[in-house]
Amino acid sequence: MLDFKGLTYPKGFRVATGFANIKTQGPDMLILLADEPVDTCAVFTTNRWKASSVLLAQDSLKKTNNRVQAILVNSGNANAATGKEGAEDTLELISHLAAQLKIDPSLVLMNSTGVIGQRLPIDNMKNEINAMVKHFSTNDTQSPQAILTTDLCTKAYSSSFMCDSSEKDPVKISAIAKGSGMIHPKMATMLSYITTDIFMDFDLLKKIFKECIDTSFHCISVDGDQSTNDSVILMSNPNTENSKILDISDKRASVFKENLANIMKTLAKDIVYDGEGATKFITVKVTGASNYTDAHNVAMTIAKSSLVKTAMFGSDPNWGRIIAAAGSTDVFFDPAKTSLYLQGELVLKNNQSIKNNPKLDKLMQEKNINILLDLGLETTSPCEAECWTCDLSYNYVKINAEYRT
Amino acid sequence: MLDFKGLTYPKGFRVATGFANIKTQGPDMLILLADEPVDTCAVFTTNRWKASSVLLAQDSLKKTNNRVQAILVNSGNANAATGKEGAEDTLELISHLAAQLKIDPSLVLMNSTGVIGQRLPIDNMKNEINAMVKHFSTNDTQSPQAILTTDLCTKAYSSSFMCDSSEKDPVKISAIAKGSGMIHPKMATMLSYITTDIFMDFDLLKKIFKECIDTSFHCISVDGDQSTNDSVILMSNPNTENSKILDISDKRASVFKENLANIMKTLAKDIVYDGEGATKFITVKVTGASNYTDAHNVAMTIAKSSLVKTAMFGSDPNWGRIIAAAGSTDVFFDPAKTSLYLQGELVLKNNQSIKNNPKLDKLMQEKNINILLDLGLETTSPCEAECWTCDLSYNYVKINAEYRT
Incomplete structure (x- = not known):
């Protein structure tokens, strides 16, 4: 269902990539441009130490009432903790691009990812912007690469689907992401840009976008650390003869949400597969919680545990670490009512361990x-969550310790 | 000031150690006995998945109004997640020891540490208890060893000091601890037992004990994981002609607190020095916060960060990771007002990085x-905290992944 070869942007969007020598290899600049200001939803890092570009993007979205036209991205340098001068650099680059595009600077958002505490090479970047604006394209293979830092793989999908068989036009979604590799000198960061041509009420779009983030990018952990630059941005430019979707009761809204969630979950899982030093992909599912938040909290705590992650690297069915992690949260449950499954095999029921299972060593x-913890609470509301993480390997330590700044 | 050679328990306390073959080597059982029921303060793991012995100890302390007489400890098996049968084992061992000592079972607390999910060898243990109760001593070298799991070093101190020059008797404190090594199969756990002969109002003693825990054992992290069995217990048996200390305004209370805090901080730091795979001891100090809780929260978040800990292992002055960790908490501060020092060298001021410092590479x-982050807030209340952690090394991964269950 997902199309992986190259990336076709929905009509009304164009991209250009460039090389400003911020990274030692590969494209390191991207401009994502809409034909006109379009509905834009964004979620940014909650880190208090936000990069100036993140703070500025939040201001611009307020000023334009969430209708922007271009996103400028660079990889290889986060332009974080660079003080007033760093903020001025961001502004200068935005103004420069806006002038080239002949649009208001508040219609341009900028994102940066990479090393913290170093100034951007803005002269290089301005020259490159001049070249890039002459080469916009709607079909490209370089945009997923231009936002990478030390990721091993690009992460990009586009999808086309009918929201209703009676409609005239299919809906398109196209999305790229980076993370959680590191950059020189090694930050675990994520960025994602999603474009679509859905014709939808903005508040509804925003709601769906946030819900999809909660069950995708908010469900992954590589090392539990959070960056200063994380941004996920969705732009919608309806070029369609379909009628506008006004509220959630319109079944087309559910179809769109399902497709958007599918793409975002796949990108999120790709980030984990590409996690630093990862040799295993770990799915942690928690069921039988009082509510989704509790289930998510327990699942993420297990997913972040260094002891669980090292055990998984060693293929060790050491489930004592899983329950110790689960119990360390504030979430209410009764250990006496829980069940724990490793690779589908029951290892703990009613807080009592199951006799050694000879199959388990091989399955590990x-x-x-797959880790499945059932907290055993009976509820009527949604009460389960799934998170994804990778193991903690020698290579994680190597990547993060041995390659010097 | 601290005396390290052997351990002299305060008058009125005796210990016995035993070998029940729970561990493959070394003593694995300890009985700590007071001449009569004595004031006992305890802090247990907040993990929801508490071992049955922890739950039972909490009940006994309630029942006896915090006056117990004996503590039975075993290492090598946590007796956690062993269901109803495991709880019955704990009860049986407690009753057995109580019968031998001819005291009420509620006067005996039990602690276990080690592998999760396995039954205790209680027949062995009962036999060993029979032998142990014949060999109590007040001066011993084995008690610190009997509670170890895979710790490399014992952790034990005793101290004797005058609370006031006009007093007749010195006050004695004697303390042992274990952690954060692992056991077969690898749990990061801590236990500590402290005895003293201070003559002090119980509520005041409890208050001082909790405050000392907050600035010692609550300030360390090896890998951020929490165990099902952590317990820190203080017993006080005044054998003294000194007069009773009634409230905090009595300057003897401060002297006692200072000495107790000193011992507990030293034990806490020892646990970090002996942390799994540790090659470096890291002190994280946060100053200029709105209050102690905020400062502690930020310091612990930095101390727990895998990215910070791997950078330190690699002797990499990668301070971007430190501020990213600091910013990921809910604590309010303004990045523009902060200063960050690595090994005493300023690397960031007012959110602006300081030019490369050639000395730093060598110092790392x-x-x-030493990491010092000044959040730059001006307050009148106590506003700083210090936490201790170790680096994250190849050996941490090896210890936790390669040695199979």
Whole structure:
């Protein structure tokens, strides 16, 4: 269902990539441009130490009432903790691009990812912008690469689907992401840009976008650390003869949401597969919680545990670490009512361990590991969550310790 | 000031150690006995998945109004997640010891540490208890060893000091601890037992004990994981002609607190020095916060960060990771007002990085690393905190992944 070869942007969007020598190799600049100001939803890092570009983007979205036209991205340098001068650099680059595009600077958002505490090479970047604006394209293979830092793989999908068989036009979604590799000198960061041509009420679009983030990018952890620059941005430019979707009761809204969630979850999982030093992909599912928030909290705590992650690297069915992590949260449950499954095999029921299972050692050798903890609470509301993480390997330490700044 | 050779328990306390073959080597059982029921303060793990012995100890302390007489400890098996049968084992061992000592079972607390999900060898243990109760002593070298799991070093101190020059008797404190090594199969756990002969109002003693825990054992992290069995217990048996200390305004209370805090901080730091795979001891100090809780929260978040800990292992002055960790908490501060020092060298001021400091690379090679983050808030209340952690090394991964269950 997802199309992986190259990336076709929805009609009304164009991209250009460039090389400003911020990274030692590959394209390191991207401009994503809409034909006119379009509905734009964004979620940014909650880190108090936000990069100036993030603060500025939040201001611009307020000023334009969430209708912007271009996003400028650079990889290789986060332009974070660079003080007043760093903020001025961001502004200068935005103004420069806006002048080239002949649009208001508040219609341009900028994102940066990479090393913290270093100034951007803005003269290089301005020259490159001059070249890039002459080469916009709607079909490209370089945009997913231009936002990478030390990721091993690009992460990009586009999708086309009918929201209703009676409609005239299919809906298109196209999305790229980076993370959680590091950059020189090693930050775990994520960026994602999603474009679509859905014709939808903005408040509804925003609601759906946030819900999809909660069950995708908010469900992954590589090392539990949070960056200063994380941004996920969705732009919608309806070029369609379909009628506008006004509220959630319109079944087309659900179809769109399902497709958007599918793409975002796949990108999120790709980030984990590409996690620093990862040798295993671990799915942590928690069921039988009082509510989704509790289930998510427990699942993420297990997913972040260094002891769980090292055990998984060693293919060790050491489930004591899983319950110790689960119990360390504030979430209410009764250990006496829980069940724990490793690779589908029951290892703990009613707080009592199941006798040694000879199959388990072999199952733990697999690359994909499934942890399922049922908290055993009976509720009517949604009460389960799934999170994804990778193991903690020698290579994680190597990547993060041995390659010097 | 602290006396390290062997351990002299305060008058009125006796210990016995035993070998029940729960561990493959070394003593694995300890009985700590007071001449009569004595004031006992305890802090237990907040993990929801508490071992049955922890739950039972909490009940006994309630029942006896915090006056117990004996503590039974075993290492090598946590007796956690062993269901109803495991709880019955704990009860049986407690009753057995109580019968031998001819005291009420509610006067006996039990603690276990080690592998999760396995039954205790209680027949062995009962036999060993029978032997142990014949060999109590007040001066011993084995008690610190009997509670160890895979710790490399014992952790034990005793101290004797005058609370006031006009007093007749010195006050004695004697304390042992274990952690954060692992056990077969690898749990990061801590236990500590402290005895003293201070003659003090119980509520005041409890208050001082909790405050000392907050600035010692609550300030350390090896890997951010929390165990099902953590317990810190203080017993006080005044054998003294000194007069009773009634409230905090009595200057003897401050002297006692200072000495107790000193011992507990030293034990806490020892646990970090002995942390799994540790090659560096890292002190994280946060100043200029609105209050102690905020300062502690930020310091602990930095101390727990895998990215910070791997950078320190690599002797990499990668301070971007430190501020990213600091910013990921809910604590209010303004990045523009902060200063960050690594090994005493300023690297960031007012959110602006300081030019490369050639001295820093060499300073980062040292075994002791100091991180000081000043949040720059002006307050009148106590506004700083210090936490201790170790680096994250290849050996941490090896210890936790390669040695199979």
